[in-house]
Amino acid sequence: MKIKERYVEFVNENILRIYEKKNDTSLFGLNEPERNVTVEKRPAVGRNADGSICIRRNGVTVFSEKAVDKDHAPEEKVNFDIAFKEGHKKSDNRRSYKTRIGIALLGEEDKIYGLGDKAAFLNRRGYEYVSKNSDDPTQHNETYRSLYKSVNFIMVNHDRTWYGVFYPSSYECTFDLGKHDPDILCIYSDKGEYDYYLFLGDSPLDIVRAYYSLVGPGIFTTMKFMGYHQSRWSYTDAEAHELVRRHAEEDLPLDFIHFDIDYMDGYRVYTVNENYVPEFKKTCEEFKKQGVGVITIIDPAVKKDKGYSVYEEVKKIRGFATLKGKEYVNEVWPGDAVYPDYFRKDVRDYFKNITKKFMEKYGITGIWGDMNEPASFKGPLPEDVEFPGDERMILHDEAHNLYGEYMSRTLSESFREENKRPTVITRAAFATTARYTASWNGDNQSLWDHLRTSLPQVMTMNLCGFFMNGVDVGGFGNDTTKELLIRWLEADIFMPYLRNHSALGTKRQEPWSFGCETYEIYKKFLRLRYEFIPYLYTLQWQAYKYGTPMFAPLFLYYPGDERVKEINDEVMVGDRILHAPVVDQGEKRRVVYLPEGRWIDYFTGKAYDGGRDYIVDMPIDSTGIFVKAGAVIPLMKGKTYVDPKEINEIFVYHAKDPEDRGDICLPFDLHWDDGESLDYEKGVYDTIKIKVGNGKAEIERLKNDFGKELRFTLL
Numbered sequence: 001m002k003i004k005e006r007y008v009e010f011v012n013e014n015i016l017r018i019y020e021k022k023n024d025t026s027l028f029g030l031n032e033p034e035r036n037v038t039v040e041k042r043p044a045v046g047r048n049a050d051g052s053i054c055i056r057r058n059g060v061t062v063f064s065e066k067a068v069d070k071d072h073a074p075e076e077k078v079n080f081d082i083a084f085k086e087g088h089k090k091s092d093n094r095r096s097y098k099t100r101i102g103i104a105l106l107g108e109e110d111k112i113y114g115l116g117d118k119a120a121f122l123n124r125r126g127y128e129y130v131s132k133n134s135d136d137p138t139q140h141n142e143t144y145r146s147l148y149k150s151v152n153f154i155m156v157n158h159d160r161t162w163y164g165v166f167y168p169s170s171y172e173c174t175f176d177l178g179k180h181d182p183d184i185l186c187i188y189s190d191k192g193e194y195d196y197y198l199f200l201g202d203s204p205l206d207i208v209r210a211y212y213s214l215v216g217p218g219i220f221t222t223m224k225f226m227g228y229h230q231s232r233w234s235y236t237d238a239e240a241h242e243l244v245r246r247h248a249e250e251d252l253p254l255d256f257i258h259f260d261i262d263y264m265d266g267y268r269v270y271t272v273n274e275n276y277v278p279e280f281k282k283t284c285e286e287f288k289k290q291g292v293g294v295i296t297i298i299d300p301a302v303k304k305d306k307g308y309s310v311y312e313e314v315k316k317i318r319g320f321a322t323l324k325g326k327e328y329v330n331e332v333w334p335g336d337a338v339y340p341d342y343f344r345k346d347v348r349d350y351f352k353n354i355t356k357k358f359m360e361k362y363g364i365t366g367i368w369g370d371m372n373e374p375a376s377f378k379g380p381l382p383e384d385v386e387f388p389g390d391e392r393m394i395l396h397d398e399a400h401n402l403y404g405e406y407m408s409r410t411l412s413e414s415f416r417e418e419n420k421r422p423t424v425i426t427r428a429a430f431a432t433t434a435r436y437t438a439s440w441n442g443d444n445q446s447l448w449d450h451l452r453t454s455l456p457q458v459m460t461m462n463l464c465g466f467f468m469n470g471v472d473v474g475g476f477g478n479d480t481t482k483e484l485l486i487r488w489l490e491a492d493i494f495m496p497y498l499r500n501h502s503a504l505g506t507k508r509q510e511p512w513s514f515g516c517e518t519y520e521i522y523k524k525f526l527r528l529r530y531e532f533i534p535y536l537y538t539l540q541w542q543a544y545k546y547g548t549p550m551f552a553p554l555f556l557y558y559p560g561d562e563r564v565k566e567i568n569d570e571v572m573v574g575d576r577i578l579h580a581p582v583v584d585q586g587e588k589r590r591v592v593y594l595p596e597g598r599w600i601d602y603f604t605g606k607a608y609d610g611g612r613d614y615i616v617d618m619p620i621d622s623t624g625i626f627v628k629a630g631a632v633i634p635l636m637k638g639k640t641y642v643d644p645k646e647i648n649e650i651f652v653y654h655a656k657d658p659e660d661r662g663d664i665c666l667p668f669d670l671h672w673d674d675g676e677s678l679d680y681e682k683g684v685y686d687t688i689k690i691k692v693g694n695g696k697a698e699i700e701r702l703k704n705d706f707g708k709e710l711r712f713t714l715l
């Protein structure tokens with residue numbers, strides 16, 4: 001088969017761009033580092049007999065394209081697909097795809113990671129996924145082809161070598177990860193071009209960081225954001241007050257309460273239904289005094305409603321999407337609704353300003369952006385819905401996967417303008433969206449399966465540069481049980497974004513919903529989470545700054561260990577904590593694999609030799625936390641909400657190995673700053689190296705531009 005000429009550009013020694021024709025990336029602007037690679041440092045690019053590209057490093061083939069002719073992929077047997085027959089699905093005839101990027105899978109054991117929020121195990125090989133943001137709330141599982149986010153980044157491991165591929169197009173595309181042909185990984189697109197970035201490096205961490213350098217930097221949230229969030233669709237005023245009161249009186253940590261759609265007046269965004277939440281301003285102020293911030297949900301769709309100011313004002317500037325030149329109307333929560341054209345600066349400015357005013361008026365701390373795939377009730381938006389944009393007309397087929405990003409960007413600007421870090425959460429996203437917002441993974445369900453999935457899901461989001469990510473703890477849809485709720489909180493206790501949320505009509509799942517025992521365990525773990533906040537906050541800093549995932553699969557730190565490449569139920573929280581929770585009903589113990597080195601059980605102090613499996617007891621009130629021997633971890637104590645101004649003492653945990661004299665020390669560089677402004681961008685922060693020696697904590701101030709005085713106490 002003849003292929004068109006392909007060009008290879010070196011962005012730097014780790015990043016190549018390979019293309020026939022470049023995709024237009026203007027809508028999401030990649031952060032291409034300056035091209036400055038010397039000839040000597042270039043990896044060897046060769047051509048296969050048919051002209052496709054192959055790459056050798058140190059004499060070994062690490063990457064090879066494989067031409068895919070247009071009939072390569074077999075047609076789906078749609079006639080046997082009941083969902084297709086019943087009209088739920090469209091036929092997927094891939095033969096017509098204009099663009100077919102084929103990559104050879106070099107070995108049977110090759111693994112494929114990435115692609116953002118899929119409800120699947122870490123290794124995606126053998127599956128097929130479609131990048132088209134969707135909002136289907138039925139039960140997500142590993143064969144579910146699209147979820148809320150389109151993150152076209154994959155990382156492939158072959159033997160000891162690793163590479164990454166990013167497909168930079170917002171149009172719909174399909175990733176066939178060896179489903180139809182086990183030896184070929186394909187990216188198909190009808191509207192995207194033959195054009196991708198290739199990341200090379202010696203380790204998975206190199207690859208992930210190289211990718212991050214292109215799509216980042218991601219958001220760096222407030223320290224408070226890392227506290228506990230409590231949510232439910234939808235708290236009434238009385239419920240919210242009762243909730244905050246209990247948390248305060250019972251020393252149960254809480255930083256945010258979320259208000260879901262019913263606080264609005266008839267689902268009109270930026271309004272408040274004073275019958276549902278009377279004196280909302282007073283409520284927000286009162287909560288703030290108790291350390292609790294309020295986050296309100298905002299949907300993009302605006303009610304088409306004469307006299308409603310948001311509708312009228314945006315209409316005046318022709319700021320809504322159109323179809324054949326006329327206002328495009330679909331149905332969402334408020335009934336007939338129209339979609340803001342966030343691709344236009346004046347429209348963004350409008351929403352930025354009303355968001356700011358709305359938050360100021362009531363004392364709201366953050367915004368939760370939902371339904372921004374964008375979702376609709378009367379069928380999906382047609383591909384030719386128009387977003388007139390600033391410079392050119394953008395049609396929905398190109399805009400769709402970026403809509404959530406442009407909405408989040410708009411919301412985040414309302415904060416940045418005031419020198420505040422954005423407290424914004426999104427459901428829909430494209431590869432570059434973490435620049436503006438934190439995210440959650442939508443409507444999971446109260447199922448053990450979804451608890452198990454939450455770990456690889458958030459680990460994968462972290463590989464893809466979405467560090468501040470989490471799932472609905474306890475499960476959103478369906479009814480949770482006592483045991484599921486407890487195990488879920490235990491398992492997700494180190495998730496960067498920690499929120500308990502549940503759907504209307506489901507069984508309640510607040511900490512006290514299942515009686516005393518549950519409550520006590522819940523409290524114990526929330527308090528544990530809060531102890532670790534100085535550590536987690538520093539991990540977030542390292543993630544933001546260097547692209548190092550904070551919630552990572554074990555292979556990221558132990559890439560030479562075959563055993564860890566498919567461990568889905570253990571997590572590295574930074575480079576020194578391994579968390580192995582119980583994620584199965586009825587289990588009171590589990591197998592824990594510990595990689596090389598010595599590991600200390602955080603709760604008992606017991607030491608383990610790495611490189612093998614252990615069966616560890618984990619009754620209902622416990623989880624497996626193992627710390628690398630010698631590691632230092634900064635903690636705080638006794639806090640039930642996060643206010644950096646009130647944190648004056650850091651407690652230093654040292655994972656002492658009972659078998660040495662305790663002089664092995666893996667120091668930690670604590671990051672500290674005001675926790676809320678953007679001054680860190682100007683270098684106003686502290687880096688404090690913490691070591692342990694001679695039975696005490698030793699401190700070295702590596703950077704002191706914020707100048708926080710902290711006491712350090714060895715535990």
Ligand code: MIG
Nearest residue numbers: 233260261297370442443503
């Ligand atoms: O159509 O606002 O994922 O978290 O509670 C459902 C109501 C709309 C979907 C979100 C969920 C939220 C719910 N929303």
